[in-house]
Amino acid sequence: MENLGIDSFLKNQYNDKKVLVTGHTGFKGSWLSIWLKQLGADVVGVALEPKSESDNFCLANVSSIVKDIRLDIRDKSAIIKLINDEKPEIIFHMAAQPLVLESYESPLETFETNTLGTANILEAIRLTDAVKTAVFITTDKVYENKEWIWPYREDERMGGYDPYSASKGASELIISSYRNSFFNPKDYSKHGKSIASVRAGNVIGGGDWSENRIIPDCVKALENNESIDIRSPKSVRPWQHVLEPLGGYLLLGAKMMSQPIELAEAWNFGPEAENVTNVGDLVEIVIQTYGKGSWNDLSDAAAPHEAKLLALDINKAKYRLGWKPLLNIKETVEFTVDWYKNYDAEEVLKLCQRQIDDYIKVWKSRNEN
Numbered sequence: 082m083e084n085l086g087i088d089s090f091l092k093n094q095y096n097d098k099k100v101l102v103t104g105h106t107g108f109k110g111s112w113l114s115i116w117l118k119q120l121g122a123d124v125v126g127v128a129l130e131p132k133s134e135s136d137n138f139c140l141a142n143v144s145s146i147v148k149d150i151r152l153d154i155r156d157k158s159a160i161i162k163l164i165n166d167e168k169p170e171i172i173f174h175m176a177a178q179p180l181v182l183e184s185y186e187s188p189l190e191t192f193e194t195n196t197l198g199t200a201n202i203l204e205a206i207r208l209t210d211a212v213k214t215a216v217f218i219t220t221d222k223v224y225e226n227k228e229w230i231w232p233y234r235e236d237e238r239m240g241g242y243d244p245y246s247a248s249k250g251a252s253e254l255i256i257s258s259y260r261n262s263f264f265n266p267k268d269y270s271k272h273g274k275s276i277a278s279v280r281a282g283n284v285i286g287g288g289d290w291s292e293n294r295i296i297p298d299c300v301k302a303l304e305n306n307e308s309i310d311i312r313s314p315k316s317v318r319p320w321q322h323v324l325e326p327l328g329g330y331l332l333l334g335a336k337m338m339s340q341p342i343e344l345a346e347a348w349n350f351g352p353e354a355e356n357v358t359n360v361g362d363l364v365e366i367v368i369q370t371y372g373k374g375s376w377n378d379l380s381d382a383a384a385p386h387e388a389k390l391l392a393l394d395i396n397k398a399k400y401r402l403g404w405k406p407l408l409n410i411k412e413t414v415e416f417t418v419d420w421y422k423n424y425d426a427e428e429v430l431k432l433c434q435r436q437i438d439d440y441i442k443v444w445k446s447r448n449e450n
Contacts, residue, residue: 086445087332087441087444087445087448088441088444088445090335091120091331091332091335092120092121094120094334094335094338095117095120095121095122095171095331095334095335096120096121096122097121097122097123098122098123098170098171099122099123099125099167099168099169099170099171100117100122100123100124100125100169100170100171100172100173101124101125101126101127101164101167101169101171101172101173102114102117102124102125102126102127102147102172102173102175103126103127103128103154103172103173103174103175103176103202104128104174104175104176104177105124105126105127105128105138105143105147105149105175106126106128106129106130106131106136106138106143107128107131107136107138107175107176107177107179108136108137108284108286108288108289108291108323109175109218109284109323109326109327110126110128110138110175110176111136111137111138111141111143111288112137112286112288112323112324112327112433112437113173113175113327113330113331114126114143114146114147115141115143115146115430115433115434115437116324116327116331116437117331118146118147119434119437120331122171124146124147124148125147125148125150125167125169126143126144126147126148126149126150127150127151127152127154127160127163127176128150128151128152128176129151129152129153129176130151132290132291133290135290136288136290137287137288137289137429137433138288140288140424140429141288141429141430141432141433142429142430143430146430148167150163154176154194154198154199154201154202155193155194155197155198155201156201157201157204157205160201160202160204160205161201161204161205161208163205164202164205164206164209164211164212165205165208165209165211168209168211169211169212170211170212170213170214171212171213171214171215171216171334171338172202172206172212172214172215172216173215173216173218173330173334174199174202174215174216174217174218175218176194176198177194177195177198177218177249178190178191178194178195178245178248179220179245179291180245180291180292180293180294181222181243181245181246181293182292182293183245183292183293184243184244184245184246184248185243185244188244191244191245191248192244192247192248192251194248195245195248195249195251195252196248196251196252196255199217199252199255199256200255200259202215202217203255203256203259203263203276206264206274206276207259207263207264210273212274213273213274213275213338213341214274214275214334214337214338214341215274215275215276215277216277216278216279216330216333216334216337217252217256217276217277217278217279218278218279218281218330219249219252219253219256219278219279219280220245220246220249220280220281221233221280221281221282221283221319221349221351221391221393222241222245222246222249222250222391223239223240223241223246223249223250223252223253223280224237224238224239224240224250224391225237225238225239225240225241225250226240226242226246226390226391228390228391229390230390230392231392232351232392232393232394232395233349233391233392233393233394234349234394234397235280235346235347235348235349235394235397236347239251239253239254253278253347256276256278257278257347259276260276260345264276264345266341266342266343266345269341269342269345273341274341275337275338275341275342275344275345276345277333277334277337277344277345277346277347277348278346278347278348279326279329279330279333279347279348279349279350280347280348280349280350280393281321281325281326281329281349281350281351281393282318282319282320282321282326282351282352282391282392282393283318283319283320283321284321284322284323284325284326285320285321285322285323285413285414285417286322286323286324286416286417286420287323287416287417287419287420287421287424287432287433287436288420288424288429288433289323295311295360295363295364296367296417298310298311299364299367299368299371299374300421302374303367303368303371303373303374306373308374308375308376308377309364309368309374309375309376309377310376310377310379311360311361311364311376311377311378311379312379312380313360313380314359314360314361314364314376314378314380315359315360315361315380316359316360316390317357317358317359317390317391317392318357318358318359318360318363318391319351319352319356319357319391319392319393320352320356320357320358320363320410320413321350321351321352321356321406321408321413322408322412322413322416322417322440324416324436324437324440325350325352325406325407325408325413326350326351328404328440328444329348329350329398329402329404330350332402332403332404333348333398333402333404336402344401344402348397348398348402349393349394349395349397349398350393350395350398350404350406351392351393351395351406352406352408352410352413353405353406353409354392355409355410356406356408356409356410356413357392358410361376361378363410363414364376366410366411366414367414367417367418370411370414370415370418371418371422403448405448407440407443407444407447407448408440408443416436416439416440419436420432420433420436
């Protein structure tokens with residue numbers, strides 16, 4: 082990469098490669114699919130139906146640019162058949178039940194999707210020769226969170242208070258077990274597969290309309306000229322724009338192709354310390370950037386438990402991959418608000434592509450000058 086710009090390097094690695102994205106109808110999955118297509122990849126997406134017609138996947142008409150398949154990752158035989166039929170060289174596994182509060186409502190479904198679903202993808206990889214590189218996306222909530230001020234490193238203990246966090250911590254153990262047992266880097270010459278897991282913090286950006294997420298809640302209220310209701314204004318989170326970790330995943334996957342032994346492990350992708358702020362302060366920046374609005378504190382001591390503090394140590398990705406977060410908290414919100422203020426006036430696929438291009442320009446200017 083030393084002699085190439087980041088965009089050229091990624092295009093060189095992904096162009097004409099068949100890439101399977103699980104969960105492509107979701108928020109992060111839709112953005113990753115669009116970015117991969119811009120890099121020239123042949124993208125196959127497998128997921129359940131999008132949650133609503135206003136999701137980024139639908140508004141950007143992502144189904145028109147990828148091979149769009151509906152399938153439940155809990156169906157082992159269907160997953161194995163799909164991967165055998167499509168023969169992807171690279172997999173980004175993002176399909177999940179991704180919400181803490183929903184995990185309290187549907188704990189068994191959350192555990193089945195996030196653990197059994199992950200194991201099914203790994204088993205399908207084990208049974209095919211086609212897949213060479215796989216990146217499994219989990220979450221920063223995999224760590225046993227002691228709510229201390231120190232950021233968590235990749236080798237710290239897995240845990241999880243709520244069903245979502247526990248299911249993701251368990252999925253990390255499953256990934257590690259498969260890597261040790263079947264895809265051990267020491268035996269790479271025998272199996273030819275490189276498996277990594279990635280953990281990111283609270284991601285925001287255009288096209289997310291999920292329930293019980295702060296940015297969708299803000300936008301819905303602002304669009305209706307209503308005050309924003311906030312249930313945990315003092316909770317501290319490591320906020321980052323969706324393109325920040327996705328850029329890290331793409332860079333890791335690209336480098337795994339040439340360094341499959343060295344990079345087959347777990348990685349954190351989070352923001353700098355200045356982007357670790359509480360929900361109330363984030364909402365204030367959203368209101369300022371949007372140009373209007375107010376908010377209400379609806380804190381409820383009897384509400385289901387959610388961690389108040391969590392931060393990631395990203396030094397490993399910085400020093401070994403050459404990746405770093407680029408957007409400060411104000412720029413993160415500006416990218417996000419720009420999407421929500423333009424999605425009803427601009428062709429959404431082009432809006433997403435424009436934001437990816439703008440982000441790459443920032444990446445090049447701050448990393449390559």
